[in-house]
Amino acid sequence: xxxxxxxxxxxxxxxxxxxxxxxxxxxxxxxxxxxxxxxxxxxxxxxxxxxxxxxxxxxxxxxxxxxxxxxxxxxxxxxxxxxxxxxxxxxxxxxxxxxxxxxxxxxxxxxxxxxxxxxxxxxxxxxxxxxxxxxxxxxxxxxxxxxxxxxxxxxxxxxxxxxxxxxxxxxxxxxxxxxxxxxxxxxxxxxxxxxxxxxxxxxxxxxxxxxxxxxxxxxxxxxxxxxxxxxxxxxxxxxxxxxxxxxxxxxxxxxxxxxxxxxxxxxxxxxxxxxxxxxxxxxxxxxxxxxxxxxxxxxxxxxxxxxxxxxxxxxxxxxxxxxxxxxxxxxxxxxxxxxxxxxxxxxxxxxxxxxxxxxxxxxxxxxxxxxxxxxxxxxxxxxxxxxxxxxxxxxxxxxxxxxxxxxxxxxx
Amino acid sequence: xxxxxxxxxxxxxxxxxxxxxxxxxxxxxxxxxxxxxxxxxxxxxxxxxxxxxxxxxxxxxxxxxxxxxxxxxxxxxxxxx
Numbered sequence: 454x455x456x457x458x459x460x461x462x463x464x465x466x467x468x469x470x471x472x473x474x475x476x477x478x479x480x481x482x483x484x485x486x487x488x489x490x491x492x493x494x495x496x497x498x499x500x501x502x503x504x505x506x507x508x509x510x511x512x513x514x515x516x517x518x519x520x521x522x523x524x525x526x527x528x529x530x531x532x533x534x535x536x537x538x539x540x541x542x543x544x545x546x547x548x549x550x551x552x553x554x555x556x557x558x559x560x561x562x563x564x565x566x567x568x569x570x571x572x573x574x575x576x577x578x579x580x581x582x583x584x585x586x587x588x589x590x591x592x593x594x595x596x597x598x599x600x601x602x603x604x605x606x607x608x609x610x611x612x613x614x615x616x617x618x619x620x621x622x623x624x625x626x627x628x629x630x631x632x633x634x635x636x637x638x639x640x641x642x643x644x645x646x647x648x649x650x651x652x653x654x655x656x657x658x659x660x661x662x663x664x665x666x667x668x669x670x671x672x673x674x675x676x677x678x679x680x681x682x683x684x685x686x687x688x689x690x691x692x693x694x695x696x697x698x699x700x701x702x703x704x705x706x707x708x709x710x711x712x713x714x715x716x717x718x719x720x721x722x723x724x725x726x727x728x729x730x731x732x733x734x735x736x737x738x739x740x741x742x743x744x745x746x747x748x749x750x751x752x753x754x755x756x757x758x759x760x761x762x763x764x765x766x767x768x769x770x771x772x773x774x775x776x777x778x779x780x781x782x783x784x785x786x787x788x789x790x791x792x793x794x795x796x797x798x799x800x801x802x803x804x805x806x807x808x809x810x811x812x813x814x815x816x817x818x819x820x821x822x823x824x825x826x827x828x829x830x831x832x833x834x835x836x837x838x839x840x841x842x843x844x845x846x847x848x849x850x851x852x853x854x855x856x857x858x859x860x861x862x863x864x865x
Numbered sequence: 866x867x868x869x870x871x872x873x874x875x876x877x878x879x880x881x882x883x884x885x886x887x888x889x890x891x892x893x894x895x896x897x898x899x900x901x902x903x904x905x906x907x908x909x910x911x912x913x914x915x916x917x918x919x920x921x922x923x924x925x926x927x928x929x930x931x932x933x934x935x936x937x938x939x940x941x942x943x944x945x946x
Contacts, residue, residue, distance in 0.1 A: 515884035516902065571917070581917050584909045 456697035460627045461863060462707040462804075463699050464541070464692030466534025468527060469798055470503030470685050470788045474534070478798075479805045481787060482813040483835050487669035488788045489683050495570065495650040501663055501671035502647040503685025503789035513602060522564060522589050523645035523686070525598030527794075528555055531690035532599045532639050539692040540704060541637075543603075552635035553596040553609035554625040555690070556618025556642035558792035558850065560611065561590030563648040595643055607635050615850025616754070617715070618642040619689065619796025620858045624713045626693045636698065643688035644792035656682055659723070661758050663789075672789045673817035674755035675762050675825040675832070682756050683789030689797035707804050708860040711843075712741025718853025725761055730768035730855050734845065737857035741843075746776035748859070749841045750812055752799050754849045755783035756790050765847070766825045773828070780829045780838055786816035796848030800858065806841045807862040866945040868938050874945075875937045878914045882907050893934040921945065 465475050470488025472478030481488065494500045509518055509526045512533040518526055532553070536543055568582050575581050588594065596609040608629070614621040619642030626640030646652050656662040663681040665671040672683040691707075699706055714736035718726035738745060751769060755762055773779045784799040791798050806812060815832040846858045876888050879901070886901045897903055908928060915921040921944045923931070930940040 516882070516886075519882070519884065520906070575917060578916070581913060583913065584906060 456700065457695050458631065459696035459709055460630050460693055461696050461699050461709045462691045462860070463694050463704040464535040464539025465689070465707060465801055465804070466531040466536070466538060467687070467689040467798060467801055468505040468507040468530055469687045469791065470505055473505070473507045475801055475805070478802055479813070482784065482802045483811065485787065485814065485816040485833065487816070489668045489672055489685070491668045492647065494653050497650060497653055497657070500653055501665065501668040501683045501789070503683060503687065503791065504647055505686055520585055521598050522594060523648050524557070524560060524595040524643055527643045527645060527686065527688035528595040528599050528690070529602045531641065531643065531688040532603060535639060535690040535692050536603070541692070541702065546637060548604055549606045550636040551605045551607040552626065552629050552638045553599045553605060554612060554622050554629065554638060554640045555596045556612045556614055556620070556622030556793050556796065557592070557595065558615050558618055558644055558646065559652070560592050560594060562651055563645055564589045566649050566651060599639065614854055614856070615852060616790065616792055616795055617848040617850040617854045617856040618793035619798065619800070620713070620846060620848040620856035621715060621796070623691060623693070623710065623797060623858060624715065624856070627710050627713065630693060630695055636694070638693040639690050640693055641688065641690040641797035642793040642795065644794045645686050646792045647684050647686050652684055656684065663757055670817055672757050672786050674757040674783050674785050674815060675766070675822055676818045677820040677822045679757045679759070679762065679822070681758055683785070685789035685791045687788065687791035687794040687798050689794055689801050691797065706863040708807065709863050710858065711861045712737040712743065712859035713857065714740060715854065715856045718855065720853055723851050725764045725849055726853060727764040727768035727771070729853065730765060730847070730849065731772045733855040734768070734772045734847065734857045737845065737859050741859045743843065743859070745773055746778055748773070748776065748779045748843050748845045749838065750803055750806055750844045751779060751781045752803050752844065752846045753781060753783040754795070754847045755785055755815070757785060762822070763824045765849070766827055770827055777828070780812045780831050780836065781827050782812055782831045783815040786818070796846060796856065796858070799848070800844070800846040800860065803844050803846070804860070806844065810837055810839045810841055812836045812838055866942070868942055871938045871942050871945055872934060874919065875934060875941070878911055878918070881914070882910045891934055896932050897934065915941070919945070
């Protein structure tokens with residue numbers, strides 16, 4: 454295929470509850486280091502959550518941070534780190550040909566809750582409603598903050614796609630590069646969800662909010678005693694370029710994006726549909742021109758809910774029934790559910806497998822649910838499998854949005 | 866409340882709104898916007914904080930009276946009396 458029609462990842466910037474760079478994150482995944490802690494949530498008290506501790510002021514002033522949002526701050530940090538990691542001479546980049554495409558699960562709830570809280574603290578004085586509420590809560594806000602910070606004049610927007618956001622942001626960037634709309638894309642997903650009380654309360658109302666006396670054990674996908682989702686924040690931004698451009702500047706290439714698919718369940722607001730999930734994975738594999746058995750690693754969405762995990766295990770079992778060499782892992786035991794960031798972050802956690810040949814484990818499985826048993830499931834201990842060529846990353850979300858992304862090891 | 870107290874109240878608010886600025890070097894007679902990185906949205910924040918923290922209301926037509934620290938003190942002191 455023509456190098457102008459091949460899209461590669463040349464930079465990664467991330468913040469996760471257990472690491473602020475790819476190296477830190479990967480080590481935490483291999484060592485089963487949890488990023489989940491207990492934190493105080495307004496009205497609800499102590500809750501398990503995954504919080505990031507990156508330096509908010511590394512790339513923005515205190516004033517701009519105050520004016521913007523946590524989601525924007527995460528986006529700015531990840532974008533700057535990704536550009537730095539890519540080694541590109543940013544000054545020489547035509548900023549009108551750079552696009553910013555970030556997946557989000559939700560946006561604006563944090564700011565709206567805060568305004569309402571302040572109003573209630575002040576006798577419902579509506580005149581205290583901040584003039585910043587509009588720019589903070591428009592749905593393009595996190596991506597827009599990146600353009601302000603980096604003087605990017607190309608297109609920017611977010612992709613509202615629930616917890617499939619990370620994959621969807623990446624897919625959007627691939628498509629825009631292939632269309633020739635941009636020459637470089639900053640893509641991925643971000644989430645600031647633990648800053649809002651509403652998401653905790655909503656999952657609690659569904660009986661799907663994880664809890665455990667030891668916060669590090671609260672998120673336990675596929676375990677028989679799992680009891681729900683740990684809400685986490687995080688972000689992961691990739692620099693995407695055409696292979697021709699990456700070669701021209703002799704860039705380090707993490708991976709090539711060779712397949713993807715997005716589909717819809719069309720069945721329920723919250724409950725997943727394993728049949729559609731199978732279709733989504735198979736569609737991505739078909740687009741990549743691969744056989745099922747070509748996939749070396751599948752990263753599951755696996756959130757830790759009762760039915761969600763069982764449904765996805767059923768889907769993965771069926772989708773990869775014909776492969777004996779596909780290994781399965783998941784990431785949310787380490788970091789909780791990073792919502793819009795989940796897909797992009799979890800993919801990043803697996804990309805080093807191209808060089809070290811190791812599958813990082815899912816963690817916190819002490820008693821594997823018999824309904825979640827899978828061939829070649831890697832949990833609690835890393836597994837060396839040797840040559841890794843293809844990784845498939847699943848990310849699913851409410852309203853029945855499914856996404857699967859396939860990346861290939863780049864070889865000259 | 867003394868003029869010094871009112872001045873300090875305004876400085877405290879500016880310090881929160883523009884935390885990267887050194888407010889100790891402000892010339893009270895000069896325009897705040899000439900000395901600090903403040904824009905119109907920041908002045909809205911100052912008005913908002915006066916209302917939130919001190920229940921002091923500044924109508925829109927009076928915003929120009931917050932141009933310098935001296936004018937802030939002159940305008941706000943009666944409201945804190």
